[in-house]
Amino acid sequence: QDPRKMARVMVVGSGARELALARAFRRSSKCADIVAFASSRNPHLQELCGAYHVGNVSDPAAVTAFAVENKAAFCVIGPEAPLGNGVADALTAKGVVAIGPTQLLAQIETSKSFARQLMKNFGVSGCPEFKTFSSTGGLAEYIDTVLNGQYVVKADGLMGGKGVKVSGDHLANTAEGVAFAQECFEKGMPVVIEEKLVGEEFSLICFTDGVTAAHLPPVQDHKRAYVGDTGPNTGGMGSYSCQDGLLPFLTPADLAAAQRINEDTLRALKQWSGQPYKGVLYGSFICTKRGVSVIEFNARFGDPEAINLLPTLQTDLVEICQHIEAGTLKQEHVVCAPVATVVKYAVPEGYPDAPVKNQKLDVSAVQDPSGLFYAAVDLTHDGLVQTGSRAIAVAAAAATIEEAEAKCEQEIRRIKGPLFHRPDIGTAALLQQRVDHMRQLRCMRLGVLGSTRGSDLQPILDAIHDGVLNATVQVVVSDRSAAYILQRARIHGVNAVFIGGKGKTREEYDSQVTAVLEQNGVEMVLLVGFMRIVSAAFCDRWHGRCINVHPSLLPKHAALMDMDVHKAVLAAGDAESGCTVHQVEAAVDEGAICLQLKCPVAPTDTPESLKAKVQALEGQALIQAIQLAIEGSLPTNPARAKPAAALSYKEAGVDIDAGNDLVGHIKPLAKSTHRAGVMGGIGGFGGLFDLAAAGYKDAILVSGTDGVGTKLRIAQMAGDHSSIGIDLVAMCVNDVIVQGAEPLFFLDYFATGKLKVEEATAVISGIAEGCRQAGCALVGGETAEMPSMYAPGDYDLAGFSVGAVGRDNLLPRIGKEQGGAAAGDILLGLSSSGLHSNGFSLARKIVDAAGLDPRGPAPFAQGKTVSQALLVPTRIYVKSCLAAIRTGHVKALAHITGGGLTENIPRVLPESLAADIDCSAWGMPPVFTWMCKAGNVDPEEMARTFNLGIGMVIVVAPEHEAAVKAALAGAGEDAITLGGLIARWEDGPAVLLRGLEGALQC
Secondary structure (H helix, E strand, O other): OOOOHHHEEEEEEHHHHHHHHHHHOOOOOOEEEEEEEEEEHHHHHHHHHHHHEEOOOOOOHHHHHHHHHHOOOEEEEOHHHHHHHHHHHHHHHHOOEEEEEOOOOOHHHHOOHHHHHHHOOOOOOOOOOOEEEEOOHHHHHHHHHHOOOOOEEEEEEOOOOOOOOEEEEOEEHHHHHHHHHHHHHHHHOOOOEEEOOOEEEEEEEEEEEEOOOOOOOOEOOOOEEEEEEEEEEOOOOOEEEOOOOOOOOHHHHHHHHHHHHHHHHHHHHHHHHHHOOOOOEEEEEEEEEEEEEEEEOOOOOOHHHHHHHHHHEOOOOHHHHHHHOOOOOOOHOOEOOOOOOEEEEEEEOOOOOOOOEEOOOOOOOOOOHEEEOOHHHHHHHOOOEEEEOOOOOEEEEEEEHHHHHHHHHHHHHHEEEEOOOOOOOOOHHHHHHHHHHHHHHHHHEEEEEEOOOOOOHHHHHHHHHHHOOOOOEEEEEEHHHHOOHHHHHHHOOEEEOOOOOOOOOHHHHHHHHHHHHHHHHOOOEEOOOOOOOOOHHHHHOOOEEEEEEEEOOOOOOOOOOOHHHHHHHHHHOEEEEEEEEOOOOOOOOOOOEEEEEEOOOOOOEEEHHHHHHHHHHHHHHHHHHHHHOOOOOOOOOOOOOOOOOOOOOOOOOOHHHHHHHHHHHHHHHHHOOOOEEOOOOOOOOOEEEEOOOOOOOEEEEEEEEEEOHHHHHHHHHOOOOOOOHHHHHHHHHHHHHHOOOOOEEEEEEEEEEEEEEEEEHHHHHHHHHHHHHHEEEEEEEEEEEEOOOOOOEEEEEEEEEEEEHHHHOOOOOOOEEHHHHHHOEEEEEEEEEOOOOOHHHHHHHHHHOOOOOOOOEEOEEEEEEEHHHOOOOOOOOHHHHHHHHHOEEEEEEEOOOOOOOHHHHHHOOOOOEEEEEEEEOOOOHHHHHHHHHHOOOOOOHOOOOOOOOEEEEEEEOOHHHHOOOOOOHHOOOOOOOEEEEEOOOOOOOEEEEEEEHHOOOO
């Protein structure tokens, strides 16, 4: 070979998959050398490499530097994490060809919601019912009502194989699914909730240049740890492929459907991003009763699937990679030997939950070392040891699956050490179990309606008995009690039901028939000599699943029956006749034609002889139509359009009348907050306020906005909306007063998916109460009803307050000239009522972890439930602080909100000062000591999350302490001396909390 045409290949990763890639490259005549950037040491992989480096495979800079240093021509990325971290992008930027998608396109694996939405948006088939959630709102309802409790929860991100849980397998009920989703939310991940698919899974992997998908044979992996598909999920205990390029349970139509999905997905990715997806696309599929569906996509080779496929690759892997880069890939470039393969993993005892580690292994008895694929092992001075995950894969190939399994089993038993494997993978018994499972799932349950002898039913019953047709006849219904079709059914052990039609309308009769069909679990209805015309309602109920056989080649001789059809054929001089299976629609004989079988018309034919010829075809035609239905390819009519009803805003989910009703409730509430300066009432386009009328001439306006965070969730769970509005006002006006400003007016924003007037009124009643406590006016707001934006029962709040302060009275005071804060000043504290409206994400987590029932007694608040204690409203300090400010002695105020004492006090101090606080100066409220202990929360974390019992801090000079305290007492406030201000040393803390741990008692 010309060295200039030889390529230095780089592999990222260190498992058995990467070893299979390296061995395939070694077989290439165009491979000059292999280098590997690995996450751990793999002795077999290292032997094949000219350079081998252990590092963080998800570090783009490190991987790229190694590739450049070793002059790699191209790099194949094995694991998913490097792709998700943008390693392919970094390599490309440095001129190294990456065989793997960009970070943007790798979302097909790294984001479950992206993959599902892409399929939905671009019409890729095989997408199950799904919905993405970022909170638990509406999640349980979706599981129970839309998915009927049969669901899967998928974390929307990479969780090392632990991000998927399935109802019935891992989750016993809806509550457990919601709890797992909550775990994901707390890790910052949304979840995809989708329908549970039942069937047989398989993997279909392709190389792609972004245009062509060159497929490898399908493989079936085995995720469960123990024999018989039992035990916990793993990374894969083994897999097999078959010599015919199928799998025992897979039909050619199934394989074609999966290939088409991979191809359509590649087209969708390019259409969406404008970039070609280059590398490997691995579709994880499942054969179900209704066809092939997608479980997930992966952006790289599977493990163990790569160990089945790459050793059988007959074409050159380097050339394949070159075609991927050049955009010239074709299926003929990817050819595998027509052999069966079986792979079994030897894994440590205790795997996957508690695997033993660093135990010695002995492979000396293995007869074919080329079938060993080292994974989580290392070579030490004591010899080969396993390191805790899947240790060694054993692969075998042969002419048949039976031979490959026997060879693989013999070899894996020769490995000695504290290991186990699944001996059933690839065995005839397990393969038959897969076949039987799919046959059972695909079995079509038929219902038959007939009025005559039912001659066409007999071939169907015979085909079922002979195993030719995978179906069962569940029930035969007739409108004639003496019809022989009922006797025919009884002879074959089929349920036979007579339903008389006398005195019933067509709709009444059909309703009774449908009830019987549903009771018998019927999926598809056959009309076999049924002498009634079915109603439109019946056609709608069984749309696409009700067929009839007509004794002519429709549309010829439509609307005729029995002997009249054959007479019409002869009278017309037709050269051929036959039968037509068609979908049943309300218009007689006008449904979609499913198939036709033909026979010649002889000059000597009579109506009777022609009937006999055609009738001989009808049973076979019905059998073929049923088979098409089983395969999901039976032609159907579009669903009958229903008359469009006139739409209204209310039907779209927005109830204007309810909004007007709410305004009627709000007006008196707003009026109760009236104060000097308010102009007009609510209902206009804007709220008006006259500063002069409020006594302000040379004033600065101060605005504040806030919400109440996840405290809302407590209110919504408890159904107690009475005080959350006070919290909303408090969070805004307490911020405004800190600037020395008097809050003058307030506006609110209330958003919900479905407006409940009573609930909204309770919230706004609380807002009005907060405004009265603060002395400000509720001058307006916005109520937004937004269907689909919020889950049922959810709402969100935001508040907006505007205040005014005389130009000379603005706080905090700055510098000596203005009498600003100085070392030696006193810090006064105003007590809080509890958590106020901050830290609820942590508080809720602690409460959940402690197993407290929100409706049960609170261990930190005697006589209150947990929800009642947590919903105690935030204190409003406006009136007491105004009293203190009017003494002229207040230098600064700090509202203790999110960030606690440690983050909020420094906001009003110069950098040269620090707050020195004695935490024993006030009694720590029980809610905080309980939270600290129950959650095992670090005291410093408590101090920067919660207010710890102090909601407002006031800075005063020592000589004015008594006067300010007296003013506060006159306003009903008992101020606490917390400590004072000291000089802050360089890089020293801005707040010293002395005795914090003792005060929290944790």
